[in-house]
Amino acid sequence: xxxxxxxxxxxxxxxxxxxxxxxxxxxxxxxxxxxxxxxxxxxxxxxxxxxxxxxxxxxxxxxxxxxxxxxxxxxxxxxxxxxxxxxxxxxxxxxxxxxxxxxxxxxxxxxxxxx
Amino acid sequence: xxxxxxxxxxxxxxxxxxxxxxxxxxxxxxxxxxxxxxxxxxxxxxxxxxxxxxxxxxxxxxxxxxxxxxxxxxxxxxxxxxxxxxxxxxxxxxxxxxxxxxxxxxxxxxxx
Numbered sequence: 001x002x003x004x005x006x007x008x009x010x011x012x013x014x015x016x017x018x019x020x021x022x023x024x025x026x027x028x029x030x031x032x033x034x035x036x037x038x039x040x041x042x043x044x045x046x047x048x049x050x051x052x053x054x055x056x057x058x059x060x061x062x063x064x065x066x067x068x069x070x071x072x073x074x075x076x077x078x079x080x081x082x083x084x085x086x087x088x089x090x091x092x093x094x095x096x097x098x099x100x101x102x103x104x105x106x107x108x109x110x111x112x113x114x115x
Numbered sequence: 116x117x118x119x120x121x122x123x124x125x126x127x128x129x130x131x132x133x134x135x136x137x138x139x140x141x142x143x144x145x146x147x148x149x150x151x152x153x154x155x156x157x158x159x160x161x162x163x164x165x166x167x168x169x170x171x172x173x174x175x176x177x178x179x180x181x182x183x184x185x186x187x188x189x190x191x192x193x194x195x196x197x198x199x200x201x202x203x204x205x206x207x208x209x210x211x212x213x214x215x216x217x218x219x220x221x222x223x224x225x226x227x
Contacts, residue, residue, distance in 0.1 A: 031213055042206060043160075043217045090158070096213050101148045103162040104208075104215045 002027055002095050006107035013083055013114050020079045021110045023093030028073035033094040034066070037109070043092065049076045083114045117142055117209045119218035127224040128197050135193045136221050138207030144168075148210040149190045151181070154220070155203040163205075166190060197225045 003026040013019050023032065031050055035043040046066055047055040055068040069077045080087050093107040118141040128134045140149060151163040164176065166183050173182050182191045194201055202225045207218040 033214060042220045045214060045216065048214055092160075094215070096210065096215070101165060101167050101210070103150055103152075103165060104160075104210070105162075106160045109158060 002029065002097075002105040004093055004095065004105055004107035006093050006110055008110055009108060010111040011113070013112065015084050015114055017083055018079055018081045019083065019112060020077050021091055021093070023076045023078070023107055025074045025095055029095040030073070030098065031096065032070065032076045033096075033104070034068065034076070034078045035092040035094060035106075037090040037092060039089070046078070046091075080112065083112075085114045088112055088114045117147075117216040119207050119209050119216060121207055121218035121221050123221045124219070125222045125224065127226065129226050130199055131196050133193060133195050134197050134201075134223065134225075135191050136205050136207070136223070138190045138192065138218060140188050140190060140207070140209050142209060149183070150208045150210065150215070151190075151192045152206045152208060152217075153203045154206065155200075160206075164192065194223075197223075199225050199227050201225050 005024045007022045031048055033048055034046040036046055037043050045058050046061045047057045047068055049055045049068045049070040051070045051073050065081055067079045090109040090111050092109045094104045096102055096104050120139045123137055147168045149166045153161045153163055164181055178195045180193045204220045204222045206220045208215050
């Protein structure tokens with residue numbers, strides 16, 4: 001299993017500003033994932049963060065809007081840039097084990113409100 | 116490509132009723148992994164069950180059971196004798212290439 005800490009747990013931000021969300025895992029993991037959960041919706045994968053290489057973004061998400069850093073095997077950040085009210089969501093960090101059939105572990109999420 | 120479909124948006128049952136949540140998956144992989152997660156009102160995601168594509172048997176774990184049918188690409192989840200605390204959103208998910216893709220979720224209301 002993995003314990004994931006996310007900071008901040010919530011924030012209210014002004015439109016046009018940026019917020020950086022931190023994700024710390026208690027063990028080294030190869031891949032970390034960032035998800036967005038809009039109100040009342042499912043989880044949508046934003047990108048996969050690999051240490052030592054650029055993140056891989058899913059369709060509909062771009063690096064300029066959601067830059068990701070992965071400086072080591074236990075830490076990652078997601079920045080939500082130039083925010084608008086449509087960015088109001090819960091953002092979750094996730095990891096999986098090194099075997100393909102292991103479940104995903106999630107941070108408690110960052111609840112972002114853009115005003 | 117991975118895709119998971121949960122056609123049921125909301126289900127409402129009375130406590131002690133059995134309830135089945137439907138999930139249909141699409142994948143080109145010969146080996147794949149299916150999961151069910153629960154998200155209670157508090158928001159955290161809770162892993163419930165896992166199924167590998169090469170497992171043959173369906174299983175029961177406490178009040179939870181699941182029915183995996185390759186012929187219909189379905190991975191349905193049943194809660195027996197539902198309780199109010201089962202009220203949550205339930206997500207079916209597919210993990211391929213280590214990334215997890217979620218279905219739209221089914222919101223379950225269990226009334227006392």
